[in-house]
Amino acid sequence: MSSTDVTHHAADDQGHDHDHDEHGPAPGLMRWVTTTNHKDIGTLYLWFSLVMFFIGGAMALVIRAELFQPGIQIVDPMFFNSMTTMHAIVMIFGVVMPAFVGLANWMIPMMIGAPDMALPRLNNWSFWIMPFAFTIMLSTLFMDSGGPAGGWTLYPPLVLQMGDSFAYVIFAIHFLGISSVMGSINIVATIFNMRAPGMTFMKMPMFVWTWLITAYLLIATIPVFAGAVTMLLTDRFFGTSFFSAAGGGDPVMFQHIFWFFGHPEVYILILPAFGIVSSIIPTFARKPLFGYDSMVYATASIAFLSFIVWAHHMFTTGMPLAGELFFMFSTMMISVPTGVKVFNWVATMWRGSMTFETPMLFAIGFVIMFTVGGLSGLMLAITPADIQYHDTYFVVAHFHYVLVPGAVYSLMAATYYWLPKWTGNMYDETLGKWHFWISTVFVNVLFFPMHFVGLAGMPRRIPDYSLQFADWNMIATIGAFGFGFSQLMFVYIIVKCVRGGEKATSEVWEGARGLEWTVASPAPYHTFETAPVLDAGTVTR
């Protein structure tokens, strides 16, 4: 792409001039504790979520090992339940969200031509709260009363029957929420105030757009969740009766408040993935993104709709017909902007000069398998059908399809895509492709059979099940172990790339577009200390 490859040499030289003297990182471990550099903090977030990915993954393997055969073999039911609960909490709040925030930290300033995030010290706090919050959260597993076992949705009255370690869980959730809100405030301030002159909103890369909207969703919904868990806390320890029917409260009300947060939350987990895929597919199709404007509007409409569909999680709680119809139709409406996005990705690839490097493989895998998850979501939106599907493995299959080959694949695609920019070295392409294909085979072996057992009526969150589900569960467990252990390849490839390899050029990819590819590889410690000059023809997305 001739548009972006011209002046890196100037940028390279500048970068090195800066890097070698006073502007480099502080030496030693304290660099990571005290850093306010957006790249350092992005790196911290990404390593943190990689570690949490294996902790959450180990919990998933405990679950799948227990479900390998009917009967109780490995763990007792209480521990099984705290595994399902913790697995969800770790994967949502410890893996997908921090990984996206890490990518935002690394890439947004470089994409909009800013020297750093708007509030660098706040940024340091946002990250360093998280390891402590998760230490508290995970420590409940070793307490007398055990970890949370009532499901990550924390429904009362069940969750209120938990022991005193409940207070630690709520405390940790509050801190995770504070971290997310602070990170989001930082991202909004950065995007509003720090764009290079000439970088108008409609020139921003899709990843920046999706993160701007995600940040708004986070700021608007995490506090609602904080309110809901605070009510649980006071119900449990201070004698209020928000959700206790004995005191005039209503447990169903918790579900309304929770899902008012919870549904936007699932878009928080997927919108940045849309942005990543919208960056990668144009690069390897060597064409600009098809329908950029419609992508922006589709993202905004999905965000808006996410606020008015929450009760589709609650069809079986008993709702007036008008409510069921409203939430059914508004939920189905989300498939329109989502369909626009899938169409645009396919249209971007149409007649492109496509090559299939690892990031592109993961991105295409995302488009196909996310759509599978989207379609089963559409089935779940149909109220009369949902009454059959509710709380079965069909739901488990649905949200794992959108989260694993969806959100997690986008994170892997992003890692491969930007790893040469971060490290200055090319990753091992052969191993990367192996990683993709092995993961893709096993992820489908893992999650596809869950559709079948779900439709046949197997309930979720149980350690034991009827004999007729045995075969598919055994297959799913084989898939789980295959998928889990193949992720060790991912770590190996990352570590190998960090330690060395073929040197990457500034542009890295032939079809790369956008400002982040105009700085050297590895990206200098400080970039765009003076804003880049964007003329009318500059390609920024």
Next chain:
Amino acid sequence: MNVETAHAGDASASAVAQSSQVSAVKPKSHLKVAGQMLGLAIGMFGFGYAMVPLYNIICDITGLNGKTGRVSVESVASAQVLDDREVIVEFVSSINQGGSWIFRPEVKTMSVQPGKLYTTSYFAQNLTDEFVVAQATPSVSPFAAAKYFNKTECFCFTRQPFEAQGSKDMPITFIIDEDLPINIDRVTLSYTFFRSPEQGEGADQS
């Protein structure tokens, strides 16, 4: 279509460019944006709590969750009685979390005419050897009938104190509104009996 960094020239030129850039960017206050966002976050925290009264108002209006209404005796006197219509009312009782209670309706079903006032009662006995305060919560099924099922007097309006092994008959006076949809000919009134979480805090709080 080049992308150039502003300080691609010599050092002094870059210094000039830098200062001009800084002055162009500076007026945007990060604190202003961050403050607005923080305000939004705090506002949404408040909204989470505001959902509690909102939820109760919506449930009252729509009869969602089977929440029944309370009416005064005077308004009942003026109600018009429909002689040609009969509705079966079923009475159901349940005890939360296996508490030590006897709790049952005096009659299992009644045949009633919409617009007319009826009285029945539930019997409850505390089987423990301690003083206990209990609270009953009502639910009407089908939900569509809930807003037409009104009570002038009910033991569920207040908390009920029980001595050790104490028992009592607790009356309920109700009226079914004559506007009850014509397709409903059977209404189930269910009470769940809870041991109140805060003991000895006085009876009337609901």
